Amino acid sequence: MKKIGSMETGHDEREGAKEAFEVIFKAYQPLLRHLVHRISYLGEWEEAMSIASIALYDAYLRFDPKKGSFGAFAKRYVRGRLLHYVGKEKKYRERQQWTGKSREEDGEGRKIENLVQENPIPAAELSLDIKKALHSLTEKERRCIVAIYVEGLPLARVAEREGVSHATVSTWKMRGLSKLKKELFPRHDF
Structure with missing residues (x-):
């Protein structure tokens, strides 16, 4: 300069x-x-x-x-x-x-998963259908879904608790969500 x-x-x-x-x-x-x-x-x-x-x-x-x-x-x-x-x-x-929503319709551009993690569902409020659908998952998928959506834990924390990688927990979550969607909404194509 x-x-x-x-x-x-x-x-x-x-x-x-x-x-x-x-x-x-x-x-x-x-x-x-x-x-x-x-x-x-x-x-x-x-x-x-x-x-x-x-x-x-x-x-x-x-x-x-x-x-x-x-x-x-x-x-x-x-x-x-x-x-x-x-x-x-x-x-x-x-x-x-x-x-079916655009970025604007999502509110602040946050993922639905993040909103659920910020406001976890109390276990007592889980419907009978959801409880039944959770039993269709493998034990690992069920633990993962409950930890993320009921307890409100982030993926990294679940991975640490399970002793596996972040990617493994992400796979369990995606498979679990896919099975839950098919179980809860059998007439819809996902």
């Missing part, structure tokens, strides 16, 4: 960095379009291009020339960001399809 009187300014440095990025941005447009075309199958092309452009800028800021070429780093970085975006969108669309 340069000092002018008693004020410091990085204006010249920022302008130089901005111009350098503009050159890189123009040069990497074909790569961004290629990655968006290959990865973003959800039809959100403009949004995916925006995410790719921002990811390229982040890659530009984080790049360390000691660790390799910028091209390879930028490609991996942008690809990773796009895959993350596609995964999040896919999960959202599946959840939206299941609940």
